[in-house]
Amino acid sequence: MNTEKAKSALSFEMFIGVMIGAVLLFLMAAAALPETSEGETVVDLPSYYMRVRRRFWLLFASHWVVATGVSIWVQVQIEGARLNLLSPVFLIVPAAFLLAYFKAYWLHALCLSGLIVLYLSQLFGQHLAGA
Numbered sequence: 001m002n003t004e005k006a007k008s009a010l011s012f013e014m015f016i017g018v019m020i021g022a023v024l025l026f027l028m029a030a031a032a033l034p035e036t037s038e039g040e041t042v043v044d045l046p047s048y049y050m051r052v053r054r055r056f057w058l059l060f061a062s063h064w065v066v067a068t069g070v071s072i073w074v075q076v077q078i079e080g081a082r083l084n085l086l087s088p089v090f091l092i093v094p095a096a097f098l099l100a101y102f103k104a105y106w107l108h109a110l111c112l113s114g115l116i117v118l119y120l121s122q123l124f125g126q127h128l129a130g131a
Helices: 003-007 012-032 045-077 088-101 105-121
Strands: none
């Protein structure tokens, strides 16, 4: 078997990592919104969020670690990219743990704003390929 061709393909282990990330994403989405019972007309989302915040943010951190780990693995293995550990995206896991274990609304607002800015900053300079 040609080693160059084998190196440029997604391995089974990488695929399993992608599938684990998909399951964690599903669990995180399931934890985001409450189920309503038949007689319930109003859902108190702030109190629900405070009840499930730990589960949600721990699932978020787990998903991010798995998805980023697989992405880095694929980039290094297939594309020959170099790993940069000084990227600000590595602040996401500590922010998720802060959100999971502290109840302060101002901290949640600050961390969520920072996560949104970090996410949007990754899109700057990107453009769609011209047709």
